[in-house]
Amino acid sequence: MKVTVVGAGAVGASCAEYIAMKNFASDVILLDIKEGYAEGKAMDLMQTASLNAFDTRITGTTGDYSKTAGSDIAVITSGIPRKPGMTREELIGINAGIVKDVSSNLIKHSPDVTIIVVSNPMDTMTYLVHKTTGLPKNRIIGMGGALDSARFKYRLAEALVCPISDVDGMVIGGHSDTGMIPLTRLATRNSLLASEFLAEDRLEQVKEDTKVGGATLTKLLGTSAWYAPGAAVSGLVQAIACDQKKMFPCSALLEGEYDLDDICIGVPVILGKGGIEKIVPVDLTDAEKEKLQESAAAVKKTNGLLEL
Numbered sequence: 001m002k003v004t005v006v007g008a009g010a011v012g013a014s015c016a017e018y019i020a021m022k023n024f025a026s027d028v029i030l031l032d033i034k035e036g037y038a039e040g041k042a043m044d045l046m047q048t049a050s051l052n053a054f055d056t057r058i059t060g061t062t063g064d065y066s067k068t069a070g071s072d073i074a075v076i077t078s079g080i081p082r083k084p085g086m087t088r089e090e091l092i093g094i095n096a097g098i099v100k101d102v103s104s105n106l107i108k109h110s111p112d113v114t115i116i117v118v119s120n121p122m123d124t125m126t127y128l129v130h131k132t133t134g135l136p137k138n139r140i141i142g143m144g145g146a147l148d149s150a151r152f153k154y155r156l157a158e159a160l161v162c163p164i165s166d167v168d169g170m171v172i173g174g175h176s177d178t179g180m181i182p183l184t185r186l187a188t189r190n191s192l193l194a195s196e197f198l199a200e201d202r203l204e205q206v207k208e209d210t211k212v213g214g215a216t217l218t219k220l221l222g223t224s225a226w227y228a229p230g231a232a233v234s235g236l237v238q239a240i241a242c243d244q245k246k247m248f249p250c251s252a253l254l255e256g257e258y259d260l261d262d263i264c265i266g267v268p269v270i271l272g273k274g275g276i277e278k279i280v281p282v283d284l285t286d287a288e289k290e291k292l293q294e295s296a297a298a299v300k301k302t303n304g305l306l307e308l
């Protein structure tokens with residue numbers, strides 16, 4: 001199993017590290033345009049192999065796509081991250097050009113690759129990869145909901161004062177501060193509804209804290225977060241590589257599902273060796289449906305800025 005990670009920055013390197021630590025891939029190729037950067041990160045990570053007991057080979061390269069040839073899965077993290085006060089949508093100008101260029105290079109050397117898009121604005125970048133590569137829709141996946149759901153579970157456990165392994169919850173919709181929809185109605189603690197333990201206003205606070213999860217960290221760190229994004233990507237990569245049939249909310253191309261068409265947005269999907277093997281329907285309330293339509297309208301507005 002060969003995995004390429006494009007962008008050896010904060011998220012790319014974290015993603016390569018978690019993939020290696022989980023020890024399911026034979027090779028991880030880390031590619032960046034900054035001279036020597038990916039080679040340096042790869043060497044540093046390889047020097048953790050004996051300490052962390054993994055056998056995955058991590059190789060760095062400065063822009064040499066021939067080294068990525070035959071990749072089964074490629075992750076695109078290349079592009080600029082947001083700074084405090086910025087929205088993800090503001091990154092489109094620079095990142096669209098990078099994502100378009102990177103995805104076409106990847107496919108030249110790995111025509112059967114499955115691409116996971118991380119660069120922001122992620123739903124729009126995922127849509128761009130659909131529009132420009134011609135890859136089948138099941139092989140283009142946007143990572144956002146897996147991270148947002150992990151942040152949701154963190155906030156739920158905080159409110160419930162319980163271990164995170166006791167809670168479950170899912171975030172759907174656009175990967176943006178205003179567009180994401182934490183499904184508080186369905187969140188659980190050991191199979192019991194979280195709403196049985198938390199007052200409405202506390203659950204509402206959990207929802208709001210989740211939505212600004214990325215912005216909160218960007219303010220604290222001065223740039224966007226990387227540990228949880230890297231871990232979330234590694235979960236998606238492992239589900240595909242190991243054919244786990246695991247459910248994650250991911251940005252998927254919708255063609256009528258959820259009454260949406262010609263858009264990539266976060267909905268629950270089953271990930272296995274075929275990439276997105278199924279889009280899972282959720283019985284939403286009218287209010288949730290309305291929120292999803294609003295979220296989709298905002299994503300479509302950003303998609304409209306693409307030069308296709």
Ligand SMILES: NC(=O)c1ccc[n+]([C@@H]2O[C@H](COP(=O)([O-])OP(=O)(O)OC[C@H]3O[C@@H](n4cnc5c(N)ncnc54)[C@H](O)[C@@H]3O)[C@@H](O)[C@H]2O)c1
Binds near residue numbers: 010031
């Ligand atoms: N989808 C999510 O949930 C999520 C979460 C966190 C960050 N992000 C996004 O991921 C992206 C990366 O964030 P980061 O914090 O790792 O940024 P970073 O600046 O640390 O790393 C980005 C790397 O991309 C490289 N790069 C730029 N152009 C390239 C090209 N054409 N080819 C190869 N490499 C190139 C840069 O040299 C840099 O090393 C940002 O767009 C950020 O907004 C998304």
